[in-house]
Amino acid sequence: MQKLWGPQDVANFFGIPVSTVYQWRTRGTGPIGKRVGKHVRYRSEDVESWFDAQPDEAI
Secondary structure, three states: OOOOEOHHHHHHHHOOOHHHHHHHHHHOOOOOOEEEOOEEEEOHHHHHHHHHHOOOOOO
16 A cells, blocks of 8 residues: 555645645545545545546646
């Protein structure tokens, strides 16, 4: 099993502020994240799949 990403890892991947990742989660528009205890974690393949599925102008 590969290491799960936190919100900061997702922000670093996209080169965006971590607050944007939290906004996506609040709005339900970003990559799928799951709670692990009190933390949100992302699978890298889910983040990449979400990105690939976005129209060019959507992000």
